[in-house]
Amino acid sequence: MNEFDFNHDALRRIDLNLLVAFDVLMQERHVSRAAARLYLGQPAMSHALARLRQLLDDPLFVRSGNQMEPTARARELAPRVRAWLEQAHHFLFSEAAFDAAAVEATFRLAAPDGMEALLYPALIATLRQDAPGVRLRSQLLETDQQLGALDNDEVDLLITAAPLARRDWHSQLVLFESGFITVHSRRQLHLPETTTLAELAACDQVVSSYRGTAAGVVDHLFAAHGLERRIVVLSASLMAISHIVGRAPLLSIQPAIYGGLFSDTPDLVCAPLPGETQITVSLVWHRRNDRHPLHRYLRDTVIAEMRRQFAGMQGVARRAANPDGA
Numbered sequence: 184m185n186e187f188d189f190n191h192d193a194l195r196r197i198d199l200n201l202l203v204a205f206d207v208l209m210q211e212r213h214v215s216r217a218a219a220r221l222y223l224g225q226p227a228m229s230h231a232l233a234r235l236r237q238l239l240d241d242p243l244f245v246r247s248g249n250q251m252e253p254t255a256r257a258r259e260l261a262p263r264v265r266a267w268l269e270q271a272h273h274f275l276f277s278e279a280a281f282d283a284a285a286v287e288a289t290f291r292l293a294a295p296d297g298m299e300a301l302l303y304p305a306l307i308a309t310l311r312q313d314a315p316g317v318r319l320r321s322q323l324l325e326t327d328q329q330l331g332a333l334d335n336d337e338v339d340l341l342i343t344a345a346p347l348a349r350r351d352w353h354s355q356l357v358l359f360e361s362g363f364i365t366v367h368s369r370r371q372l373h374l375p376e377t378t379t380l381a382e383l384a385a386c387d388q389v390v391s392s393y394r395g396t397a398a399g400v401v402d403h404l405f406a407a408h409g410l411e412r413r414i415v416v417l418s419a420s421l422m423a424i425s426h427i428v429g430r431a432p433l434l435s436i437q438p439a440i441y442g443g444l445f446s447d448t449p450d451l452v453c454a455p456l457p458g459e460t461q462i463t464v465s466l467v468w469h470r471r472n473d474r475h476p477l478h479r480y481l482r483d484t485v486i487a488e489m490r491r492q493f494a495g496m497q498g499v500a501r502r503a504a505n506p507d508g509a
Contacts, residue, residue: 214228294321317477366428
């Protein structure tokens with residue numbers, strides 16, 4: 184057994200408020216004044232003193248004129264009780280200043296691969312400069328794994344566009360909404376400058392899907408107009424899409440937030456998807472980390488980088504300041 188273990192059951196039977204009463208009695212040497220300090224009635228303070236005497240098997244204070252004089256046992260205990268109370272006060276009510284530059288820790292973040300490609304270069308550059316002791320670990324999780332990973336402390340923060348069935352212990356910060364764009368190569372696929380959903384549905388399409396399935400909000404949009412996409416390729420990696428459409432007459436429909444991954448590639452054309460459909464991008468974490476200093480610092484850093492990257496997305500400045508469920 185560890186030499187510092189103690190009998191929790193014995194300590195559980197003690198009202199630790201009695202130590203507060205003892206400390207005030209040592210200072211005031213008067214039951215009524217001590218009671219007033221603790222906003223108690225005199226009978227309640229007298230009862231606390233009686234319990235202390237029984238607990239410690241010592242009178243602790245004896246009357247001398249108009250005040251109470253501490254016994255030798257009380258004088259022996261007083262500095263140790265005061266030190267314990269000061270430590271307890273500091274531990275419970277004082278929050279140490281957070282110094283990002285001095286932190287040594289690993290932070291685990293789960294995000295779609297496209298978001299990682301857009302966000303991580305700037306995020307990592309910021310961390311290397313301001314918090315070089317923070318090691319970032321990225322994970323790619325399927326939608327049905329995300330909340331479980333938070334609950335099991337396998338990941339610290341999610342960046343997600345999935346409509347998760349959050350519980351009371353999950354905090355969420357809605358960042359912004361994003362529409363969709365079409366992506367194709369002008370050399371491989373000849374489309375008019377303005378297209379209809381019917382014209383897009385007639386194109387062979389490549390979809391990026393980590394799960395290997397294609398159904399989603401875009402498919403629901405087409406279905407609402409009596410259309411069905413012609414999906415001929417499923418790619419597990421978003422980063423492969425630009426190479427695929429650059430070599431084959433295929434169309435891809437992607438969230439508009441990923442436009443920067445395609446706009447710098449020669450011959451690729453990005454255009455808004457006709458019709459109203461969008462995804463909501465959020466940060467999600469477990470509430471046990473709401474006030475964790477490192478977690479708050481990383482959340483704030485991610486939010487700042489998101490704002491810089493996606494300032495044009497609807498609601499990024501307005502909604503980031505209004506957590507939903509946080």
